Amino acid sequence: MSNDLLTLEGVHTHIGAYHILHGVDLRVPRGQLTMLLGRNGAGKTTTLRTIMGLWKASRGRITFAGQDITALPTPQIASRGVAYVPENMGIFADLTVRENMLLAARAAKNASQIDEQRLKWIFQLFPAVEKFWNHPAGKLSGGQKQMLAVSRAIVEPRELLIIDEPSKGLAPAIINNMIDAFAQLKASGVTILLVEQNFNFAKRLGDTVAVMDNGQVVHSGSMKALAEDEGLQQSLLGLAL
Amino acid sequence: QAKGDIKIAHVYSRTGPLEAYGKQTQTGLMMGLEYATNGTMAVNGRKLVVIEKDDQGKPDVGKSLLAAAYSDDKADIAVGPSSSGVALALLPVAEEYKKILLVEPAVADSITGDKWNKYIFRTGRNSSQDAISNAVVMDKPGTVVATLAQDYAFGRDGVKAFRDNLKNAKIVHEEYLPQTTTDFTAGIQRIVDKLKDQPGRKAIEVIWAGGTPPFNALAAQNLKQRYGIEVFTGGNILPAMVSFNQFPGMEGASYYYFGFAKNPANLWLVTNHYNRFKSPPDFFTAGGFSAAMALVTALKKTNGDTNTDKLITAMEGMSFDTPKGKMTFRKEDHQAMQSMYHFRVAPGARPGAMADLHLVKEITPEEMNVPIRNKR
Amino acid sequence: MLATQDLTIRFGGHVAVNAVTCSFEPGTLTAIVGPNGAGKTTYFNLISGQLKASAGKVTLGGRDLSSLPASERTRAGLGRAFQLTNLFPRLTVLENVRLAVQAAREGAHHRGLNLWSVWSDHKALLERADEILESVALADKEDELVANLPHGDQRKLEVALLMALEPQVFMFDEPTAGMNAAEAPVILDLIRRLKADRSKTILLVEHKMDVVRELADRIIVLHNGALVADGKPAEVIASPIVQEAYLGVSKETA
Amino acid sequence: MLNRLISNDYPRSRVLAVLLVALLMALAFSPFIFPGVKALNVAAKVLIFTVLVASFDLLLGYTGIVSFAHTMFFGIGAYGVAVAFTRLGPDWGALLIGLAGALALSFVLALAIGLFSLRVRAIFFSMITLAFAAAFQTLASQLSEITGGEDGLTFKVPALLAPSTSFADEPFFGVSLDGRLACYYLLFVLTVVLVLALLRIVNSPFGRVLQAIRENEFRAEAIGYRVVVYRTASAILSALFATVAGAMLALWLRYNGPDTSLSFEIMLDVLLIVVIGGMGTLYGAAIGSGLFIVAQSYLQELLRLASEAASGLPWLAALLSPDRWLLWLGLLFVLSVYYFPTGIVGKLRALQPAARPRVAAAKAPAMK
Amino acid sequence: MKTMDFDWKPLALVPALALLVFPFIGSGSTWVTLTVAGLAMGMIIFIIASGLTLVFGLMDVLNFGHGVFIALGAFVATSVLGAMGDYTGSESLWINLLAVLPAMVVAMLVAAAVGLAFERFIVKPVYGNHLKQILITMGGMIIGEELIKVIWGPLQIPLPMPMGLGGSFFFGDAAVEKYRLLAVVVGVAVFALLLWTLTRTKIGLLIRAGVQDREMVESLGYRIHVLFVGVFVAGSALAGLGGVMWGLYQQNVVPQMGAQVNVLIFIVLIIGGLGSTTGALIGALLVGLMANYTGFLVPKMALFSNILLMMAVLLWRPQGVYALSK
Ligand SMILES: Nc1ncnc2c1ncn2[C@@H]1O[C@H](COP(=O)(O)OP(=O)(O)OP(=O)(O)O)[C@@H](O)[C@H]1O
Ligand SMILES: Nc1ncnc2c1ncn2[C@@H]1O[C@H](COP(=O)(O)OP(=O)(O)OP(=O)(O)O)[C@@H](O)[C@H]1O
Numbered sequence A: 001m002s003n004d005l006l007t008l009e010g011v012h013t014h015i016g017a018y019h020i021l022h023g024v025d026l027r028v029p030r031g032q033l034t035m036l037l038g039r040n041g042a043g044k045t046t047t048l049r050t051i052m053g054l055w056k057a058s059r060g061r062i063t064f065a066g067q068d069i070t071a072l073p074t075p076q077i078a079s080r081g082v083a084y085v086p087e088n089m090g091i092f093a094d095l096t097v098r099e100n101m102l103l104a105a106r107a108a109k110n111a112s113q114i115d116e117q118r119l120k121w122i123f124q125l126f127p128a129v130e131k132f133w134n135h136p137a138g139k140l141s142g143g144q145k146q147m148l149a150v151s152r153a154i155v156e157p158r159e160l161l162i163i164d165e166p167s168k169g170l171a172p173a174i175i176n177n178m179i180d181a182f183a184q185l186k187a188s189g190v191t192i193l194l195v196e197q198n199f200n201f202a203k204r205l206g207d208t209v210a211v212m213d214n215g216q217v218v219h220s221g222s223m224k225a226l227a228e229d230e231g232l233q234q235s236l237l238g239l240a241l
Numbered sequence B: 001q002a003k004g005d006i007k008i009a010h011v012y013s014r015t016g017p018l019e020a021y022g023k024q025t026q027t028g029l030m031m032g033l034e035y036a037t038n039g040t041m042a043v044n045g046r047k048l049v050v051i052e053k054d055d056q057g058k059p060d061v062g063k064s065l066l067a068a069a070y071s072d073d074k075a076d077i078a079v080g081p082s083s084s085g086v087a088l089a090l091l092p093v094a095e096e097y098k099k100i101l102l103v104e105p106a107v108a109d110s111i112t113g114d115k116w117n118k119y120i121f122r123t124g125r126n127s128s129q130d131a132i133s134n135a136v137v138m139d140k141p142g143t144v145v146a147t148l149a150q151d152y153a154f155g156r157d158g159v160k161a162f163r164d165n166l167k168n169a170k171i172v173h174e175e176y177l178p179q180t181t182t183d184f185t186a187g188i189q190r191i192v193d194k195l196k197d198q199p200g201r202k203a204i205e206v207i208w209a210g211g212t213p214p215f216n217a218l219a220a221q222n223l224k225q226r227y228g229i230e231v232f233t234g235g236n237i238l239p240a241m242v243s244f245n246q247f248p249g250m251e252g253a254s255y256y257y258f259g260f261a262k263n264p265a266n267l268w269l270v271t272n273h274y275n276r277f278k279s280p281p282d283f284f285t286a287g288g289f290s291a292a293m294a295l296v297t298a299l300k301k302t303n304g305d306t307n308t309d310k311l312i313t314a315m316e317g318m319s320f321d322t323p324k325g326k327m328t329f330r331k332e333d334h335q336a337m338q339s340m341y342h343f344r345v346a347p348g349a350r351p352g353a354m355a356d357l358h359l360v361k362e363i364t365p366e367e368m369n370v371p372i373r374n375k376r
Numbered sequence C: 001m002l003a004t005q006d007l008t009i010r011f012g013g014h015v016a017v018n019a020v021t022c023s024f025e026p027g028t029l030t031a032i033v034g035p036n037g038a039g040k041t042t043y044f045n046l047i048s049g050q051l052k053a054s055a056g057k058v059t060l061g062g063r064d065l066s067s068l069p070a071s072e073r074t075r076a077g078l079g080r081a082f083q084l085t086n087l088f089p090r091l092t093v094l095e096n097v098r099l100a101v102q103a104a105r106e107g108a109h110h111r112g113l114n115l116w117s118v119w120s121d122h123k124a125l126l127e128r129a130d131e132i133l134e135s136v137a138l139a140d141k142e143d144e145l146v147a148n149l150p151h152g153d154q155r156k157l158e159v160a161l162l163m164a165l166e167p168q169v170f171m172f173d174e175p176t177a178g179m180n181a182a183e184a185p186v187i188l189d190l191i192r193r194l195k196a197d198r199s200k201t202i203l204l205v206e207h208k209m210d211v212v213r214e215l216a217d218r219i220i221v222l223h224n225g226a227l228v229a230d231g232k233p234a235e236v237i238a239s240p241i242v243q244e245a246y247l248g249v250s251k252e253t254a
Numbered sequence D: 001m002l003n004r005l006i007s008n009d010y011p012r013s014r015v016l017a018v019l020l021v022a023l024l025m026a027l028a029f030s031p032f033i034f035p036g037v038k039a040l041n042v043a044a045k046v047l048i049f050t051v052l053v054a055s056f057d058l059l060l061g062y063t064g065i066v067s068f069a070h071t072m073f074f075g076i077g078a079y080g081v082a083v084a085f086t087r088l089g090p091d092w093g094a095l096l097i098g099l100a101g102a103l104a105l106s107f108v109l110a111l112a113i114g115l116f117s118l119r120v121r122a123i124f125f126s127m128i129t130l131a132f133a134a135a136f137q138t139l140a141s142q143l144s145e146i147t148g149g150e151d152g153l154t155f156k157v158p159a160l161l162a163p164s165t166s167f168a169d170e171p172f173f174g175v176s177l178d179g180r181l182a183c184y185y186l187l188f189v190l191t192v193v194l195v196l197a198l199l200r201i202v203n204s205p206f207g208r209v210l211q212a213i214r215e216n217e218f219r220a221e222a223i224g225y226r227v228v229v230y231r232t233a234s235a236i237l238s239a240l241f242a243t244v245a246g247a248m249l250a251l252w253l254r255y256n257g258p259d260t261s262l263s264f265e266i267m268l269d270v271l272l273i274v275v276i277g278g279m280g281t282l283y284g285a286a287i288g289s290g291l292f293i294v295a296q297s298y299l300q301e302l303l304r305l306a307s308e309a310a311s312g313l314p315w316l317a318a319l320l321s322p323d324r325w326l327l328w329l330g331l332l333f334v335l336s337v338y339y340f341p342t343g344i345v346g347k348l349r350a351l352q353p354a355a356r357p358r359v360a361a362a363k364a365p366a367m368k
Numbered sequence E: 001m002k003t004m005d006f007d008w009k010p011l012a013l014v015p016a017l018a019l020l021v022f023p024f025i026g027s028g029s030t031w032v033t034l035t036v037a038g039l040a041m042g043m044i045i046f047i048i049a050s051g052l053t054l055v056f057g058l059m060d061v062l063n064f065g066h067g068v069f070i071a072l073g074a075f076v077a078t079s080v081l082g083a084m085g086d087y088t089g090s091e092s093l094w095i096n097l098l099a100v101l102p103a104m105v106v107a108m109l110v111a112a113a114v115g116l117a118f119e120r121f122i123v124k125p126v127y128g129n130h131l132k133q134i135l136i137t138m139g140g141m142i143i144g145e146e147l148i149k150v151i152w153g154p155l156q157i158p159l160p161m162p163m164g165l166g167g168s169f170f171f172g173d174a175a176v177e178k179y180r181l182l183a184v185v186v187g188v189a190v191f192a193l194l195l196w197t198l199t200r201t202k203i204g205l206l207i208r209a210g211v212q213d214r215e216m217v218e219s220l221g222y223r224i225h226v227l228f229v230g231v232f233v234a235g236s237a238l239a240g241l242g243g244v245m246w247g248l249y250q251q252n253v254v255p256q257m258g259a260q261v262n263v264l265i266f267i268v269l270i271i272g273g274l275g276s277t278t279g280a281l282i283g284a285l286l287v288g289l290m291a292n293y294t295g296f297l298v299p300k301m302a303l304f305s306n307i308l309l310m311m312a313v314l315l316w317r318p319q320g321v322y323a324l325s326k
């Protein structure tokens, strides 16, 4: 078995009449944090949604842990240990923060069954989640919603975390917390795939990097190499940085 | 000029809320034509062709269908419709095209009353006939009556005609409930509060058509045992009379019940209906049958001529046989004078079974003073 | 001059904006910073009329706007771009902007109350809308339905709508969130140009400190709904409250 | 010229343009092409429904308000004329008074509805209008003194429009020139004028704001449009047009009753036509009405043939029985929502490769 | 970490209304008769509305076809009870119930099965779009009603009440129909079951979440569609049960009966507020009481009592008595 937890080979995606992804090749190595960069409209979000099965690949192959998941329905993909934070955060506005968390904790029947250790850890990273525990999530501020969205993804252990722009709208202090959180998660063996616009953020966290443009991956390699190679940064500048 | 087919347009509710009524009329009409022509379906060598038109219970639809029937289909004469509302809209159309409309079974008084024109005949009974016969049934001195009726023209007219024809009994309360009432608790309570302390014989007259009739609710109240209050009502179609069986001994007056009349036409109708449909003929089957017999009788009189004026002359004052015995089109308003039946629910009636009515007495036309309400 | 006086709103027991008194001069760009949930967006909502204040006043050039609905405040000169994208999804990009231009400008179209002319006859509106789309680099997408735009372009359009309103006061709520480093400069340039105009009042909520440092003439800090600091960028950023509660230099955050 | 007449709102599909012209021609010459009372009735109903559906589309398709009380205004128009003719006799003054009274009543009610629609959630609002429409219908049948109750009102119209009036002794191309024909052409002219007026309204700056409100009410308010004003204005306009359609109905039928103009079935028909035709496109109202009314009028005949053909299979024959025509209408309902989410007009436009000439066409001169 | 305090005010409306009208009615026995009958009627209404509370309240699907399931249940009951004449004809209440129970079960099963098809072919493509829901479920309603006519005929069919269930209990001058007491028992059972499922399990939460963002719920790993189908089927089954109760109460059934109760049910749901079972119960009880009181005091207004009640409630709480935050 290869070292890649998730691979995409020549994935094409159509949305209605539009052809959005034109053969995406992507490898997400196990236990590492992979950054997906690219300018607005490059197709990052579309790639993530295709992985999750929210949009169906019209061609190509997606594997997770060695198994083909291209045609699986979304719930089954998620059940295999994938957590997803969508670009719009996907908060259930009518439910309270507690109820949002409870739904994410699939094993728990009620709030008291959510793993206490983990909850404490989350509260410490994102204090707002604790503070507004019994409030309707729709009333949270933009950044608070973002925190809740990430909290939901990590309330239970998952093998792969897929997150679309987690840092958007967050105060610097919270971004620091988030970086800590991802580092801790990574240390515990979780694989992470992040879309990120904030290059500073990306630089501090990423192990590998892929840059997209026009529905294709145009560069992939190690973050370290990219961070050190000013020339490469320059050539990809318009696309990602 | 006795040649070609005689076209009869039947405008009725093949669909819509009165679908059930309409279909009975159609069955009766066809069987009536068959009986009256001895199975030949022709008069004087001219074939009788029935063109069916579905008014869906909508006056506007009926109106345009009747116009189309007279004009596009060249119908010589029309029969129908099922609902009074449609009938009222059809009346001017008959006048416009100068063709006869034989109304059956719509009951509103005004059809042969102030909305009447000379092209209109009616074999069906009118509200007055209903009300008068019901009044005859319960009109005893010392009786106090409360009426329970639907709150719309049919109900109010019915109560009015009923009231006008009571000579001895006294109405102490009129309860009108919305047509769509399903919960009668409040209405019955109001009636009971009015009646229970009255002296003498106490009665509720129910005038109700379609929808959910109040009989079950009345029965559940045990009014007879508790307060000595009796319930009276007019007849109805068989399925609707199932609930009558909860009142063994209840009396009323009905337009038709298959077991009542003993004449050749009814005998033929009941036998053949049983044979063909495994069920007895109902209210509107008899109506349709009567209309057919009226038509054929008139056509025979004109020797198959469908000229409207000749037909009118032939039909005014004309008597004809029906499953309800002899009927006569009154010259003044073209309303068919006919018998009604005073019935009693069989004492041993079983709830849930088909209505079991006994004939108390045939009320002949002579016993009913049906007012003439039209202006000629 | 835009001013708020003791502006307060409570949600149940929670005081989201707490007696904020502050005024904003034309020609200055004021950055509003503070932790998530500090009340920045709510403060904007109170100014632009999306929320009704529990107490306090909003005035523009001395005129009290407190009792006006949002639409009237917009007409009075308060323009607002939203933090979470909020557009007309099934209309085209051009139509989105044109509608905003139409709302803002006087003319034969009577700000949309004209029932008896054809919209496309009002050419000036279309021209203006085109200009604005050029300025945010969206001109090539003007016939796209907004729903089909990628997130970043929707953010740009959000700003374009604000430009179209030609207000006195510009309120930007994290205009570059979710926009990449190559695209954000378009928006930042726009803001710079507005600033250069010197007659406009600009309020900017932004978490990216480099942007704030570069653009702001003044920074105010909200914390738990209260105004806790106000001053020159360098001073404010150096203040302990910002260092701790906001930048997270020490791990204590609220 | 044509450009101004249709307010620069082209069909944007060649097939659609052909269909529209064909429909217009068919309606203009209907009495001569399709002789007979029934055909003329169908054509008149198409005209009336075109106005009614178009007025509803202003509310639903352009403003995004789902109201089930639209037939209420239709009924008010019909009753206004019916009551006036019944009380005041068959002259033109009565028509004017009836129509004016009806418009006034509609105005007040629509104003109330428009204001109310802002207070409650949209979905609540539509359910409430449903209850209201039902109550109004009940009320109409209760007030039998005025409305004739369940039985409705049958009345005479001014001599010029009455069927008994004849303008020429000889038929013209096989059609007798009588008041009925005059009435038909009155309806025809009215329909053309009203539809063009509506077309102008939806393509005006005002109409565009309505679309913005439909898309995002909150943002429309935020860029400076008083949503209350626009919504209420739209509700009122749509109600007034529906009232006129109702008056047209009464004039044509010379009858009105609660089921004729107020029944929920009419509301259903209107909804279905809007969907079949294509929401938010007035052309859809015309095409949809044409298709639907004709289908509805001849469906029973068609089914009779089908059911006779299927008489070998009793269960199929039962399903195909003409009495069950509503079953097939219902199926049509479901299938059209399924397969024509954008209606006929939307489908036709999607077929045309040049998808967005509206903006391009409008903009081209502006660019110079 | 506590749930919010329970809001007692709406609950108090019911006794408040009953006490308020007492002086106007005067006679104690009349008041008792009207009140008890009204409450029991409310329970019947609750049963027929409960299925829609589920479907509309949780899934936000405005199912105009709900009435068809009510009619279907009632028609199935005519067939089942018709075949069990020996049981319904018996004077013993217990033997009667032996007939009514299978009728209920069969009606629920049939309605559930049809509900499954309805969900698959009619509702599934239009989740989240109210307008299309309204249109398509209306189409479904027309089809359903016509199919009932094809199967059972267009006529009114009697559905006689089993012997033992007819009649009333008398308390002095006050009369309470026996059948209404049965309705109360069934209604309370339905209410308890619903309340338990929705508050003690995650199902309610999941469905509410699924309505707001279906994709997100799927991304969390839940097969939301299965759940939606389940709820819809349960709602249909409850409608079927309601149909049996309603049909037995009227003692006759017509294919149009579903359409006839639709508006009533909507009013109950609006009064109750979206998604609240308790709200629906209160709405139903208020409607039941109000109908009887106005029917007695001002019969002319009886037709409009529901609408007036609804307006009054909406003026007090525009989202219904128990609105979820929205
Ligand atoms: N529903 C849709 N219908 C049609 N086109 C769409 C749709 N959603 C996205 N697109 C198009 O797909 C392309 C890729 O969009 P995507 O959202 O994946 O970009 P992205 O890389 O995530 O951008 P951003 O950084 O702005 O979020 C864009 O050109 C966009 O216009
Ligand atoms: N409608 C509301 N009901 C209840 N609480 C609210 C409401 N709106 C905002 N809040 C609360 O008020 C506080 C301030 O929110 P606001 O959106 O103003 O924060 P913000 O400073 O803009 O944060 P961010 O940087 O995350 O966007 C938050 O704690 C939020 O939960």
Ligand SMILES: [Mg+2]
Pocket (backbone or CB within 6 Å): A044, A045, A046, A087, A164, C150, C151
């Ligand atoms: Mg994206």
Ligand SMILES: [Mg+2]
Pocket (backbone or CB within 6 Å): A141, A142, A143, C040, C041, C042, C083, C173
């Ligand atoms: Mg904010």
